[in-house]
Amino acid sequence: MGYVIAFVQQKGSSGKTTILSHLAHSWAHHGRSVELIDLDPKQTLAHWGVKNREVDMNLKQSKQWHAATDIRESRENHDITLVDCPSNPGTLLHSVVREADLILAPCSPTDFGVWGISTVMQTCKDEGKICRVIMNSAGHHTDKDKSETEKMLETRGADVLDSHLSHRAEFATGFLADYAQPTRQTKSTAYSEIENLRMEIDALLANMG
């Protein structure tokens, strides 16, 4: 039985698919069996998954009515199942959160990003699930900086991971290339950011037993 991690955030373009994809590569490079479940009708992840066949990773395109069954089946057969949710998950949110061990909510340094976290946090609370926020696109020219955003999130009761991802071209370009660039270029800062994030999540999962 493996772990299920769901990527959820009401605000679109906050980095759910980007972070999930890069972490998936990182775990696969470290010998973990990974399955990706795409619940977003836009199928961004499915598009990415088809392009990136460099490491062994399964991809399942699921639908709302079949999500819980697909997640449970994946948990039986893989070390790590990563679930990519649409930005407005609606009723899907509860069923995915219920099935997951850990909910990760990426947040860009904007008011809108902070707003998007509140529904996710409330749902996790209702379902008794662990939720962590990942600061994404730190350093990008937006209305807030990273520490201001973190303060706003913490005031609202969010748990923000220590690791963050900066705004980097590599995280965007890797998406259309044949591989997730930052998980190969081991001397790059982008690589370190992904690895630090993966290790922090691994430690969190290990603590959960």
Ligand SMILES: Nc1ncnc2c1ncn2[C@@H]1O[C@H](COP(=O)(O)OP(=O)(O)O)[C@@H](O)[C@H]1O
């Ligand atoms: N850390 C980052 N640095 C640079 N570009 C990023 C970063 N995170 C996300 N992006 C870009 O932002 C856009 C939205 O990201 P995406 O992962 O599709 O968001 P979501 O899945 O939450 O809608 C994409 O074009 C992606 O390449």
Ligand SMILES: [Mg+2]
């Ligand atoms: Mg997405």
